[in-house]
Each structure stands twice: as C-alpha cells, then as structure tokens.
Amino acid sequence: MPSDRFERGQAALSRIHGHVGEGVMAALQDIAPDFARLIIEFPYGDLYSRPGLTPKERQIATLASLTTLGHAPKELKAHIQGALNVGCTRQEVVEVIMQMAAYAGFPAAVNALLVAKELFAEVDTATRNAG
Known part of the structure; x- marks a missing residue:
C-alpha cells in the first residue's frame, strides 16, 4: 500500500x-x-x-550538484530536462553549469555543457518531429 x-x-x-x-x-x-x-x-x-524552494530553484541546485560530481551524465541529462520542465531556460541551465567551473573545474563544466548540448538537440529534434 x-x-x-x-x-x-x-x-x-x-x-x-x-x-x-x-x-x-x-x-x-x-x-x-x-x-x-x-x-x-x-x-x-x-x-x-x-516548502521553501520552488521546483525551479531545486532543479538549479540539483544541476549545480550533478555538474560538480562530474560522473553522473545520465542523471544530469534527466535533471536538465527536469529543469526545462519546471521553467528554467536553456540560458539559465548553461549559466549554472558555467558557474560550476569555478568550483568543480573546467573539465566537469565542459562535460556538463556537452550533456546539455546533447539534450537540447534531442528536444529540438522531438519538437520538429512533433510539429
């Protein structure tokens, strides 16, 4: 139950x-x-x-954390999509990831940006195919 x-x-x-x-x-x-x-x-x-944080704020925190981990690309991809679903823009996603370069290093940020790029391309393809 x-x-x-x-x-x-x-x-x-x-x-x-x-x-x-x-x-x-x-x-x-x-x-x-x-x-x-x-x-x-x-x-x-x-x-x-x-209560206390909006779904958008929670996804931003999650993106930051997964970016700094640097070893969870599947989870990062799912949470980038989740961030878009709760109102984050692509630019906000990119900015959060770029900010993490100062704390997790450039390799972690580059890897996360490439995950975001892949997800954005998939979203664009799905949108074109739906329309």
Missing part, C-alpha cells in the same frame, strides 16, 4: 520529469524495487515536496 510519502513523491517526480522518471523507476523494479521506492519517497516525496 503506497504511503503519503510515495504518493507525494510520485506527484513530484511526474511534475519534474514526466514519463521519463516513470521509466527509470520501472527499469529498477526487477533488480531493486525497494530502491526505486526509496528514490520516490525520499528525494521526491520528502525533499522535492518541501
């Missing part, structure tokens, strides 16, 4: 990532269903659902 945390998490995940987030959770079901549930409940049900 889903908990309130789980339901809040599902709503936040859907708001930020749409169907892409559901796909990630589904991919984990056969190997680590408890981990998939924890991802929905903790970061999305508890943290992303808190």
Whole structure:
C-alpha cells in the first residue's frame, strides 16, 4: 500500500520529469524495487515536496550538484530536462553549469555543457518531429 510519502513523491517526480522518471523507476523494479521506492519517497516525496524552494530553484541546485560530481551524465541529462520542465531556460541551465567551473573545474563544466548540448538537440529534434 503506497504511503503519503510515495504518493507525494510520485506527484513530484511526474511534475519534474514526466514519463521519463516513470521509466527509470520501472527499469529498477526487477533488480531493486525497494530502491526505486526509496528514490520516490525520499528525494521526491520528502525533499522535492518541501516548502521553501520552488521546483525551479531545486532543479538549479540539483544541476549545480550533478555538474560538480562530474560522473553522473545520465542523471544530469534527466535533471536538465527536469529543469526545462519546471521553467528554467536553456540560458539559465548553461549559466549554472558555467558557474560550476569555478568550483568543480573546467573539465566537469565542459562535460556538463556537452550533456546539455546533447539534450537540447534531442528536444529540438522531438519538437520538429512533433510539429
């Protein structure tokens, strides 16, 4: 039986990532269903659902963190899309990543910018094909 945390998490995940987030959770079901549930409940049900920061502000913080990690390109790509979904502009995404060069180094920022470039191209292609 889903908990309130789980339901809040599902709503936040859907708001930020749409169907892409559901796909990630589904991919984990056969190997680590408890981990998939924890991802929905903790970061999305508890943290992303808190008052105090807007969804856009939370995505900016997440982009900064993933950029500085420098080793999570899949997650960074998903959160760049999430940032766009909650109102960040492409320029804001690029600026956040560039700012991280001062803290994580140029290689981390370059890698993150290349992830953003790839995602932006995919969005543009999907938009052209939909129209």
